[in-house]
Amino acid sequence: MGHKLEVFFKYLITYGGYKNVITGLRNTLIIAVAGLIIGIIIGAIVAAVKVAGSRNKVAKAISVVGDAYTGLFRGTPIIVQLLIFHYVIFRAIQIDSLLEAVIVFGLNSGAYVAEIMRGGILSVDIGQMEAGRTVGLSYTTTMLKIVIPQAIKNVVPTLGNELIALTKDTSVAGYVATMDLNAAFTAIAGATYDFIVPYLFLALVYLVLVILMTVIIRFVERRMRKSERRN
Amino acid sequence: MNEEIKTQSLVSQEEPQEQGRAMLEVEHLTKKFGDLLVLDDISEKIEQGEKVAIIGPSGSGKSTFLRCLNVLEDPTSGAVYFEGANLCDLKVDINLQRRRMGMVFQQFNLFNNMNVLKNITLAPVHVGLQDLKKVKRKNFFTKVGNVFRAKGKKKELLPITTSAKEIKEAAKENAMRLLGRIGLADKANVYPSTLSGGQRQRIAIVRALAMNPKVMLFDEPTSALDPEMVGEVLALIKELADDGMTMVIVTHEMGFAREVATRVLFMDGGKIQEQGPPEQIFGNPKNDRLKDFLSKVL
Numbered sequence: 001m002g003h004k005l006e007v008f009f010k011y012l013i014t015y016g017g018y019k020n021v022i023t024g025l026r027n028t029l030i031i032a033v034a035g036l037i038i039g040i041i042i043g044a045i046v047a048a049v050k051v052a053g054s055r056n057k058v059a060k061a062i063s064v065v066g067d068a069y070t071g072l073f074r075g076t077p078i079i080v081q082l083l084i085f086h087y088v089i090f091r092a093i094q095i096d097s098l099l100e101a102v103i104v105f106g107l108n109s110g111a112y113v114a115e116i117m118r119g120g121i122l123s124v125d126i127g128q129m130e131a132g133r134t135v136g137l138s139y140t141t142t143m144l145k146i147v148i149p150q151a152i153k154n155v156v157p158t159l160g161n162e163l164i165a166l167t168k169d170t171s172v173a174g175y176v177a178t179m180d181l182n183a184a185f186t187a188i189a190g191a192t193y194d195f196i197v198p199y200l201f202l203a204l205v206y207l208v209l210v211i212l213m214t215v216i217i218r219f220v221e222r223r224m225r226k227s228e229r230r231n
Numbered sequence: 232m233n234e235e236i237k238t239q240s241l242v243s244q245e246e247p248q249e250q251g252r253a254m255l256e257v258e259h260l261t262k263k264f265g266d267l268l269v270l271d272d273i274s275e276k277i278e279q280g281e282k283v284a285i286i287g288p289s290g291s292g293k294s295t296f297l298r299c300l301n302v303l304e305d306p307t308s309g310a311v312y313f314e315g316a317n318l319c320d321l322k323v324d325i326n327l328q329r330r331r332m333g334m335v336f337q338q339f340n341l342f343n344n345m346n347v348l349k350n351i352t353l354a355p356v357h358v359g360l361q362d363l364k365k366v367k368r369k370n371f372f373t374k375v376g377n378v379f380r381a382k383g384k385k386k387e388l389l390p391i392t393t394s395a396k397e398i399k400e401a402a403k404e405n406a407m408r409l410l411g412r413i414g415l416a417d418k419a420n421v422y423p424s425t426l427s428g429g430q431r432q433r434i435a436i437v438r439a440l441a442m443n444p445k446v447m448l449f450d451e452p453t454s455a456l457d458p459e460m461v462g463e464v465l466a467l468i469k470e471l472a473d474d475g476m477t478m479v480i481v482t483h484e485m486g487f488a489r490e491v492a493t494r495v496l497f498m499d500g501g502k503i504q505e506q507g508p509p510e511q512i513f514g515n516p517k518n519d520r521l522k523d524f525l526s527k528v529l
Contacts, residue, residue: 130303131340131435135354135442136330145353149344226422 008188008197017188024184025205031101031180032167036113038106039166040159043113044152046070048143050114051121066114073111079172081108086176101173101180109166116158120151153224160217164210171206181205252315254279254477255300255446260309262295262501269295271501272309277446277479282472284492284509285481288524292501293481297450300479301332314445330358333439337451339431341423341438348419351406351438352399358442359398366391402441409437413467429460433467440471447471449480453487485528489513497521 011017046066052059073081085104086097124147132142152159174183185202189195253276262270269292277283285293298304300311302318302325311318313328342350370388377385393401410416413433423431432452439447452468453461465487472478472491482488488495488509495512497505497520505518513529516522 125338125340127336127338127340128342131334131336131342133326134301134303134329134332134334135438136326136358137354138326141357145357146342146344153344 004194004197007192007194008201011188011192015191017184017191020179020184020187021181021205023179024181025209027098027101027173027179028167028170028181028209030098031105031170031173031178032163034102035105035109035166035170036159036163038102039109039113039162040117040152042106042110043115043117044148046110046114047117047121048148050118052139052143070111070114073108074115078104078108078169079175082172082176097176097178100176101170101178105166105170105173108169109162112162113159116155116162117148117151120155120158121147123154124150156217156221156224160213160221163217164213167209167213168206252312253277254314255479256312257300258310258312260296260299260311261307262292262299262304263307269501270299270306273501273503275496275503277477279445279477280475281477282491282493283479283496284488284494285479285496285498286483286485286488286512286524287498287504291498293496293498294450296498297448297479297481300448301329301334303334330354330442331445333436333442333444333447335432335435335439335447335449335452337454339423339428339435339455341431341435343423346420346422347410347415347426347434348403348406350423350434351409351441352402354438355402355405355441356399359393359402360395363391363393363395363398406437406441409440410434413437427460428456429463432456432460432464436464436467436471446477446479449478449482451481451483453482453484483528485513485525497524499524 012021046069049059049062050066052063082101082104085100090100121143128146128150129139129142132146133139137145170180171182173180174186181202185198185205189198192198255277257273257275260270260273260275261268271292273296285296287293295304299306301313302311306319309319313332316323316328318325318328341347342353345353366389370391373386373388380386407416407419410419413436415430415434418426418430418434423434426434436447436452449468453464456464461484465484468478468480469487469491480488480492490509492509494506495509496503497512497516497518499520505512505516505521512521513525516525
């Protein structure tokens with residue numbers, strides 16, 4: 001074991017393996033965070049449309065599209081989605097593999113966030129919407145300025161969950177030639193003919209990453225609850 | 232001639248008024264929730280300056296009636312006219328009409344994600360900026376059009392008398408003035424959750440007043456309050472009534488209805504069973520159900 005550790009660190013430090021690990025860490029974070037941001041934007045729109053779905057025919061038509069979208073992206077594994085985007089949809093255009101991963105993870109998480117947000121919107125008291133409408137604001141304005149901000153606050157803990165899940169899901173981004181954490185450590189494993197130490201370290205890095213995220217999410221949550229705290 | 236009318240209606244944003252209508256007019260209003268008939272063919276007029284109190288047992292449809300007045304509840308059939316505009320007509324811009332109808336809820340419904348000042352200024356600022364944007368957009372198209380028009384025929388631009396900054400400052404000033412009037416100016420920057428029920432309800436009233444409404448609708452404004460806070464809210468409503476505001480109040484406070492209302496409607500079973508001045512309703516009721524109701528609540 002001591003020998004394996006020695007080889008691992010020697011490869012990591014002296015032979016420049018750390019460069020891949022740093023790139024991998026960066027890419028993993030980029031994919032997870034950018035993916036979640038895209039997911040929140042898509043999810044909020046899809047959720048708002050779904051909630052508005054019963055109001056008129058146009059909204060209903062769009063909400064059917066939203067249903068198809070969530071159904072499709074929740075119903076297939078993310079690896080399959082990555083491969084389809086890589087080999088089918090983006091086949092003709094050369095696109096940076098990191099960007100590709102961000103897009104796929106964003107679309108995938110959008111489908112989950114849409115349902116999370118829908119629950120969040122429904123959890124906001126109906127009176128808030130009524131109050132907004134009675135002072136003369138339109139449905140859309142009330143939704144954007146009053147309901148959705150409160151909905152986001154309600155779903156921060158669940159969105160944190162989504163961020164953590166997304167971070168770990170990025171470990172499949174290597175399938176489409178993105179240098180993520182998994183790919184970086186797999187490269188080390190391949191080069192040193194040792195799979196035990198690199199993968200244990202990989203697990204450790206993910207673990208630390210997730211613990212850090214948990215702390216940050218707690219902090220954000222507490223900040224956003226500010227308006228509910230009594231002086 | 233024709234063009235002049237067109238531009239006028241665009242500027243003022245008013246729906247054409249029909250002659251001879253009361254401020255609020257309800258015609259054959261019926262509301263069903265599924266099979267349940269809540270409002271049964273109600274026709275009623277409310278004139279400017281009237282203070283109408285609606286009383287009646289729970290489930291009599293009085294809250295639904297009030298909510299139909301600003302179409303928060305879509306009537307199943309019938310029409311609601313506010314200053315001549317039929318609110319049930321989808322062509323009428325309901326948001327424009329609702330700006331002139333304030334509403335106060337039993338549960339206050341202050342915006343939880345905003346502090347008190349923002350609660351009050353949100354709608355006036357938003358509406359002001361929206362109107363400003365509209366005028367600017369219209370002017371832009373007139374300008375583009377003017378490039379192609381002959382020298383003498385160039386259209387005049389609409390005057391812009393205000394700016395975004397002014398709108399915000401005016402709204403803030405007005406909000407602070409209103410808050411000062413109810414003695415809550417020091418609460419401008421706190422969130423609603425830190426306030427007592429009575430304070431929240433008074434701020435909700437002020438929020439509605441910030442839009443300069445023509446009529447105020449109160450949906451059981453004191454029913455969710457602790458007994459000791461009822462007084463402060465009723466005092467504010469009374470003050471409003473004395474200032475000449477037209478109002479419709481659904482209430483269980485019989486003493487208040489008697490004191491403030493110019494007319495009392497007694498509702499039961501989705502119909503207005505009896506109505507008249509408070510002295511008559513409380514002093515000399517004729518309807519059996521009203522007598523029964525009053526004997527229980529007074």
